[in-house]
Amino acid sequence: MSNIKLFDSKKIRTHWDEKEEQWYFSVVDVIEVLTDSINPTDYLKKLRKRDFELGLYIGTNCPQIEMLTKCI
Secondary structure (H helix, E strand, O other): OEEEEEEOOEEEEEEEEOOOOEEEEOHHHHHHHHHOOOOHHHHHHHHHHHOHHHHHHHHHHOOOOOOOOOOO
16 A cells, blocks of 8 residues: 655655555655755755764665655
8 A cells, every 4th residue: 555645735655564564654755845855865865974873774774665756
């Protein structure tokens, strides 16, 4: 089950893993909502470079899962 969740009227891509019974959220979408960044992917890359520990955390604890991309 994949859904789009809304936060302050902005879309966040999600994925429900039935096996693990756990929700996954698109980190890039969350960053976009919280920072109003024009380019949330670059924002995340710069954040990882500036904060070594955060870079390790995001890289090891956020598995990549398949989600639909945004249509422009």
